[in-house]
Amino acid sequence: MIGTLAQLIAIISYGNAFLMDQNWKKLDFENSTLKYCNRVTFVNDKSSENHGVVAEDIQEWFVFLKKSGCQRLKLFYKPKNRDNVGRERLDAGFVEGSDVWMVEVVFANHSDYWMVNEQVTNEQAKDRRIWGVKYFLASSGHSSASPTLASLNKAKAELDSSLKEIISFSDKHKLKYWAETFSKAKQNLESSHPAIGYYKDFIIEENMALLSRQVLFSAGEAWVFGGMGTWNDLLFNNSKDNNMYNRLSDSLYKSVVKAIIAGVNI
Template structure:
């Protein structure tokens, strides 16, 4: 999966613990894999001095731990992942753009309060192309929606497990038919993670979820979805095309189905 989505997952999963139990995960930023290439991760919101005055965007937290404290003190009760597909105006399916920053639909963090929610969007920019410690990125999470109706997306973990497995079986069969055995093996390994006692094995972001927080079924589903992510740029599953219209149609169909299954699986787990 993309580093941007992985970081969102981590912020929600660890953030919920930090909000509920202040003082936990004090070394979250220093050691978590989703921050290894980030020079800075900060959070901004508009603050109004008076009710009718124009808002001024200010930094409310210099790092994720400060943000969790800020949210807790502000009355936030929980964090959730929220995803919204694109409106299709680009003419290109979301799964084909998923490997690009900002492509593939919109992912945000929902901060839930008793009567409303705020929504935070992460913007990634290159802060230093020659960083000796490889920390190239600066990430600003902006509060883009204030005090609107809560969404709290929820999907059944059990149901999404079945949906993902079916999508993986279908796309694996297609990969074998077009002699793409390397991708068929990727889909097979992802499906195997649904029954593995160590579903995070050999996955770069093995620390996506806090320890002892999510059950085995949730871990299996999340890492199966993570292993199944093949939507990138050159050399990825997206970097193919077929002259046969029927083959192209099936390629698009199984790819779109897998992309939707992966996204819903992630939401099912993280928001459970």
């Protein structure tokens, strides 16, 4: 899972805990999703440098939201090109990828949608905290539909099916590393203690039901969509294998996205 998405999920998990007074913990720069960040601010206007600042850090934003009547936070996703899943998948591992992920701030009668903008603000940082992160209010409008338990179970089943197919493909082509990666993701779907290899603190686990963690952690492990050296970078010797690879990869990507949304928002 890319760091930007993991950070959004962390903000939602920790933010909901604070808003609902449920085992809440402070989300600070010790969190793995903020490992390379030197600053996180929240503004009403993306182009604004000093004006329109809502909060100078994450906790201050949570307080602002609570005072404003926010009921909960959700993860919102909108593909830029619904007709080209392959393009979405290939771009998904990059900061300026084609997908749009936002934090949905839910109020009684509407939702605000906050997007993230990341810029290198300290390239020579010795602690590698090179990123300045700004969340900005992108739009306001109707609240998105909330997933149900049925949709969570459906997302789990679809992810399981996609993983079975891609494990079989990986085994057939002797892609041992990838077969093991996908198998680990699949094991999370039935584990009583699902785990993720990185961003171990991106959610407050005790606030999330086992089924949600199974689905989310499986999707996190199955996120293999990046640049050079990742699953996206494979190429086969004949068109038949390449076509099958692309079909299975696109199917997995769609399943992973659905699983992440359902796992976070249920």
